[in-house]
Amino acid sequence: MFGTRNLEFIVLIITGLLLAAYGYYNVTQNGVVKSYTLIDAGLWISEIAGLFMLVLNGTFIKTRYFKLAKLGIAIILIGALFKILHWSGRDLVFIIGFAEIAIVYIISFIHKPIKKRLDYLKLIWVITAITVRAMKFLHYISDDYYIIPFTIMWLLIIDYGLIENKKKTLFK
Numbered sequence: 001m002f003g004t005r006n007l008e009f010i011v012l013i014i015t016g017l018l019l020a021a022y023g024y025y026n027v028t029q030n031g032v033v034k035s036y037t038l039i040d041a042g043l044w045i046s047e048i049a050g051l052f053m054l055v056l057n058g059t060f061i062k063t064r065y066f067k068l069a070k071l072g073i074a075i076i077l078i079g080a081l082f083k084i085l086h087w088s089g090r091d092l093v094f095i096i097g098f099a100e101i102a103i104v105y106i107i108s109f110i111h112k113p114i115k116k117r118l119d120y121l122k123l124i125w126v127i128t129a130i131t132v133r134a135m136k137f138l139h140y141i142s143d144d145y146y147i148i149p150f151t152i153m154w155l156l157i158i159d160y161g162l163i164e165n166k167k168k169t170l171f172k
Contacts, residue, residue, distance in 0.1 A: 006164075009053035013157060016046030043150045050157045054122065057160075065108035072101035091138060098134040102127060118159055125152040 023038025055061055060069075075097030082090035105126045112119060129149035135141045 006053060006057070009049045010161075012049035013046045013053075016042045016044070016049065018042070019045065040146075043146070046157075047150055047153045050153050054156060054160060058122075060105075060108060063108060065104050068104040069101050072097050072104060075100060094137055095134060098130045102130045118156070118163065121152065121156045121159060125149060125156055128152055 020039045020042025023035040023040075023042060026032040026035035026038065060066055076094060077097075079090055079093035079097055082093055105123065109115070109119065109123045129152075132141070132145050132149055136143065136145065
């Protein structure tokens, strides 16, 4: 059920959107190149807040697959440590962590008995976010592709908000 904590997530999401919009305005109207940082920060804040809102209110956190996903996150953190310390094998560790999370989520999705539009959007977001971040980490693509997972997350947030608002459980 939706708790009052969603208000905090929605405030963070809106704050991130406003920060990104302000950065975009500064870049396009005033030519302030440093405002690209505001755009990135705003999009990142809103994406992370949306992710936490969806995970904490969803069913994935209650499955055995969530423990496996946490293992993938741990592997990614170990890869970050490898990168900081300039150890060899850091790319391989990162790819294993990203791939493990994607595979676990796909298997979780396949085993889900009832799949709704929101579930399909979540799957698309997970695959896109992991692929874009892994390819960016390996320097195969530029920063411009980050907008793809951000856009899908915004579709997720809007769809989730509309569903919960229709059930009148958005802020209860």
